[in-house]
Amino acid sequence: MSKALIVGGGIGGLATAVAFTRRGWEVEVLERAERITEVGAGLSLWSNALRALDALGLGEQVRARAIEDGSAGIRDSKGRWLSRTDIETVRARYGSPIVVHRADLLEILRDAVPESALRTGVSVGEVRADGTVVHSAGVSTGDVIVGADGIRSVVRRAVCGEVTPRYSGYTAWRVVVTPAEPMGDLGETWGSGERFGYAALADGRVYCFAAVTAPADRPSAGLAELRDRFGDWHEPIPRLLAAADESAVLHNDIYHLPPLPTYVAGRIALVGDAAHAMTPNLGQGACQALEDAVVLAEVATRDPDLTRYDAERRPRTQMIATRSERIGTVAQLSWAPAVALRNAVMRLLPPSIQIKALAPVLDWTA
Structure with missing residues (x-):
């Protein structure tokens, strides 16, 4: 054999x-x-x-x-759609x-x-x-x-x-949370050098991930940093972060x-x-x-x-x-004119x- x-x-x-x-x-x-x-x-x-x-x-x-997977598409930090997924x-x-x-x-x-x-x-x-x-x-x-x-x-x-x-140029966090109520539209949100995404799991929990352009090996402040960066983005992002447990947050630099x-x-x-x-x-x-x-x-x-x-x-x-x-x-563009152009093209x-x-x-x- x-x-x-x-x-x-x-x-x-x-x-x-x-x-x-x-x-x-x-x-x-x-x-x-x-x-x-x-x-x-x-x-x-x-x-x-x-x-x-x-x-x-x-x-x-x-x-x-x-x-x-019920991801509905990509939005900007205010919740406006950049692209919709024809599921x-x-x-x-x-x-x-x-x-x-x-x-x-x-x-x-x-x-x-x-x-x-x-x-x-x-x-x-x-x-x-x-x-x-x-x-x-x-x-x-x-x-x-x-x-x-x-x-x-x-x-x-x-x-x-x-x-x-090779370091990708951005670092990422992952966390699974139990929201107080079922989620509506799921998907990703793109900002300026920052992203946040969320997807439902079969047991009612929600998997969240975030990416931030940053130097490699930069220390992370964990959940506090996520709330500081994304706490004023559109709902349900603040709600998901409020429901997150610090011990469940995983942080890794992204290499390829x-x-x-x-x-x-x-x-x-x-x-x-x-x-x-x-x-x-x-x-x-x-x-x-x-x-x-x-x-x-x-x-x-x-x-x-x-x-x-x-x-x-x-x-x-x-x-x-x-x-x-x-x-x-x-997705990680951070120069304001480039971000504006990206968003305009995606909407078209x-x-x-x-x-x-x-x-x-x-x-x-x-």
Whole structure:
């Protein structure tokens, strides 16, 4: 029986383990954390990701714990619409995106992997071209080695050497809150070098996120800073922040990878953030990791030469990463004339153009 050795027990790693298991492979997942868990944050899964989950046999389980994404569009800080989402057309053209809690998705994926395959508390130190992985618990080998160990991947060094992640220019906060009353229109609000978004979760809570243009490694004042920055924006933003708990606020600078020259080297392949960590502006990070899992397992089962995986996945994921970065640049504009021009152009763009622009991203089939 062929064996896939997967480094990293996040969404990409577990999805890859499921994909290989379904094709009859033995799998071993090495995760450095003592427990495979996910912190509190929401996650958008577009139609392409749902097709990948269907290919993994998990689509219905995920949909059962999710809610249809009801994002209505983008507004300015006063609540005036910059662009409206034609939800019915999006649904008819691509299928309905959903919002799920990351922890729920991770639990579904973890439960689909044989318990005996999961090894936690194991740190990987070296990956060799012959399929050997040296780690804190000894040595493991596999017919395919999968680097699913995130943006600061150890496995990636064996594929393309040292690669330094790039700071996007903005920092972000995430928090899940329980509002006193149901939310109405959901979506994003763009200001000047600042953004705030909110999306409903299936259990009635609301996932909120904010982004602010700032130097890297700048200390955050947490919830107090969010209330200071966004407290005078349109409702329900002040209400959501008033309902937030300081202990639930997550803060991270946003980094992404430069385009890699390859995702494979011999028996080694990279998936998810280890291959193409991208900014979150298109909501495609986890979606692309799920696609990676399906394609890699298919390619590896057919042929030990993994170059077809690279040929299929690298152009697509790097195109999406570039698009996401460009959207972030426009969204984070802070020079007043540029912000005014951006807002004017967005109000003039017909929804049909925006929907058509999604096709290269969402028209993917397993």
